[in-house]
Amino acid sequence: MRTQEMALLVRDALLLPDGRLEVRIVEPRYLRMVAEVLKGKYPLAFGMFRAKSDLPCYPIATQCEIIDFNLLEDDSLSIVLEGHQRVKILSAYEDSDKLWMGKTLPCLNWAEEPIRGEFELISAALEQFYQVNPDLFELYSKMNLEDAAWVSQRWLEVLPMYNKDKLMLLNQPSCHKTMDFVLQLIKSHVD
Structure with a gap:
């Protein structure tokens, strides 16, 4: 397995593989991040917020993709994320406008199995x-x-x-x- 750099979107919420979450984007720096992710500059990972840590979120996050977006009445952007792959965040840094980037390693997703x-x-x-x-x-x-x-x-x-x-x-x-x-x-x- 090899590491990959990803943009980190951190919120006080959880997104896991095959899950979907709607997120409101307001700040220009996050709009830039969304644009760069959609252009394929780097993949996106969603992490749960964690205070008082070296990382901005817990070390397990979910690589996701933006599957839909809408402009809201207040000119903010609503994006719908779909989780795909769990990843471990090995390290993270803030770029020039305070967006988090992380070095990640894929983790195993839980295997499908029937409910009985x-x-x-x-x-x-x-x-x-x-x-x-x-x-x-x-x-x-x-x-x-x-x-x-x-x-x-x-x-x-x-x-x-x-x-x-x-x-x-x-x-x-x-x-x-x-x-x-x-x-x-x-x-x-x-x-």
């Missing part, structure tokens, strides 16, 4: 969550509710948890601990 047994509950609950949150639901042309990795990652993106706790689950070799965690969370609110 009692874990079908987390898939059904995610489908309900998206129905009551149409802004998120509209980002997806297709939902992969039969894939445990896809469902687990979507839960991690939307659950109100500390980023460090999300990272602990993300560092697992598979989605199983996340599935267990979400199932217990759902069951505790049903009982």
Whole structure:
């Protein structure tokens, strides 16, 4: 595996492979970054904000692409990102106008696997969550509710948890601990 330099877009949110996220871009430096990414100057990685660190975000980020954009009424730009590949950020630096660039190394994405047994509950609950949150639901042309990795990652993106706790689950070799965690969370609110 070889390292690659990527532009880092850092927010207090999580984007994982096959996930989608809408981000509002206001500052001119970020508009320049979006333009350079779209021109193919460098790839884009999305990272969860982390205060008091050498890096601007947690060391696990997601390489993503801009799949849509809209000019908003206030002249800011709304972009829709789609996650593809998890990456480890080895180092980062700020360029001349304070945009972060990072040296990254690809990480393994969680493998697809079917949801079975009692874990079908987390898939059904995610489908309900998206129905009551149409802004998120509209980002997806297709939902992969039969894939445990896809469902687990979507839960991690939307659950109100500390980023460090999300990272602990993300560092697992598979989605199983996340599935267990979400199932217990759902069951505790049903009982």
